Amino acid sequence: MFKMKISWMGLFFLSLQVSAGQIYQCGDTFQDRPCAGGQPAKVIGNYEQEKISGDDIKARQEEQAKLEAQTEADSQARYDAEVAAAQRAQDASAIDMGKSDAIKQHRVIEGLTKKEVIKSWGDPDRKKQVTTKYGMREEWTFVKDWGNKDYVYFDGDTVSEVSLTQTTIE
Structure with a gap:
C-alpha cells in the first residue's frame, strides 16, 4: 500500500515535469502531435516548455492571491458606489415628492x-x-x-x- 502511494506520488510529480516536443501543422490546424490518419504534417518548430522552480510557483501563487484580493476590493468599491448612487437617487426622489407636496399645500420649504x-x-x-x-x-x-x-x-x-x-x- 505504501509503495502504491509512492508510485502515484511519483506519477504526479512526473506529470509536473516539463516535456519538450514539436509543433505540427495539419492543414489549418497547429498541434503538438502528428496529424491523424496519416495526413501530411509540416513540422513548424521545436519547443521546450518553461521549467518552474518551487520558489517561482510560490511567487506566482502569491501574485495570484494579491490579484484576487485587489479584484475583491475593486468589486466591493463598485458595489458601495452603486449602493450610494441608488441611495442618492432615492433621496432625490423623496425630496422631489416633498417639494411637490409643499407646493400643493402652499408651503415654502x-x-x-x-x-x-x-x-x-x-x-x-x-x-x-x-x-x-x-x-x-x-x-x-x-x-x-x-x-x-x-x-x-x-x-x-x-x-x-x-x-x-x-x-x-x-
Missing part, C-alpha cells in the same frame, strides 16, 4: 427654486439683496394677512431659509 416659490405663494411683495452672517443673499418678502410678513432667503436659485411670522390674536 428649503430646497425649492424661485419658480417653485412663486407657484406656491405667488409673486413676492418685495425683493432685495441683504447681507447676512452667511454672506449676500436674496430676500423675498411676502405680506400676509394683518400686515404680517414672511421672508424667504435664497442662495442662488434655491431657498436656503424661510422665516414665518407668528400671528397672535388677542
